Amino acid sequence: xxxxxxxxxxxxxxxxxxxxxxxxxxxxxxxxxxxxxxxxxxxxxxxxxxxxxxxxxxxxxxxxxxxxxxxxxxxxxxxxxxxxxxxxxxxxxxxxxxxxxxxxxxxxxxxxxx
Amino acid sequence: xxxxxxxxxxxxxxxxxxxxxxxxxxxxxxxxxxxxxxxxxxxxxxxxxxxxxxxxxxxxxxxxxxxxxxxxxxxxxxxxxxxxxxxxxxxxxxxxxxxxxxxxxxxxxxxxx
Numbered sequence: 001x002x003x004x005x006x007x008x009x010x011x012x013x014x015x016x017x018x019x020x021x022x023x024x025x026x027x028x029x030x031x032x033x034x035x036x037x038x039x040x041x042x043x044x045x046x047x048x049x050x051x052x053x054x055x056x057x058x059x060x061x062x063x064x065x066x067x068x069x070x071x072x073x074x075x076x077x078x079x080x081x082x083x084x085x086x087x088x089x090x091x092x093x094x095x096x097x098x099x100x101x102x103x104x105x106x107x108x109x110x111x112x113x114x
Numbered sequence: 115x116x117x118x119x120x121x122x123x124x125x126x127x128x129x130x131x132x133x134x135x136x137x138x139x140x141x142x143x144x145x146x147x148x149x150x151x152x153x154x155x156x157x158x159x160x161x162x163x164x165x166x167x168x169x170x171x172x173x174x175x176x177x178x179x180x181x182x183x184x185x186x187x188x189x190x191x192x193x194x195x196x197x198x199x200x201x202x203x204x205x206x207x208x209x210x211x212x213x214x215x216x217x218x219x220x221x222x223x224x225x226x227x
Contacts, residue, residue, distance in 0.1 A: 100144065
């Protein structure tokens with residue numbers, strides 16, 4: 001089973017709203033990732049958690065706040081977003097965070113900020 | 115950051131072979147990956163190759179790696195309409211306790227009847 005699930009599939013929010021994206025995997029993977037993908041562009045890394053600790057933050061604005069409550073769950077809390085933050089947000093996981101194992105992606109959450 | 119380049123578009127007829135090319139820049143990458151993305155969907159891992167290999171075959175997929183030229187290719191044999199998608203190559207780099215993938219620009223494969 002190489003399934004990563006993400007909820008919700010679609011999200012529309014205003015610039016003053018607070019919302020959260022959720023990601024879950026039950027493969028026993030110890031590294032989890034958030035990527036942002038704009039239309040017709042490749043995914044860009046936002047955050048990496050390794051063993052439930054934040055390992056990489058790619059200079060992401062503070063209006064995006066990641067959280068890893070346990071080894072199976074990864075959240076992305078959103079607050080005061082801008083219309084340019086509209087994108088597909090992809091979660092991924094890998095067995096370890098050492099680059100020797102493939103990353104498996106979820107289906108993504110398509111976010112629209114009005 | 116590293117730049118990973120791909121051609122934007124490839125059109126092939128059903129039943130022909132497709133070859134998608136990728137040029138990467140980070141010679142320290144240990145693994146190189148190919149992902150497929152269908153419209154509105156996430157990324158599906160297709161295959162990967164370790165940097166000390168020069169070829170890997172997996173059913174209809176063949177990956178070739180030329181480490182000297184930093185060139186990676188994906189060949190799809192007997193291309194089908196279901197293969198129509200965007201294909202991304204990606205290189206991994208390791209920083210401290212975590213790794214990151216840098217994706218290529220993506221190649222849109224169109225399969226015609």
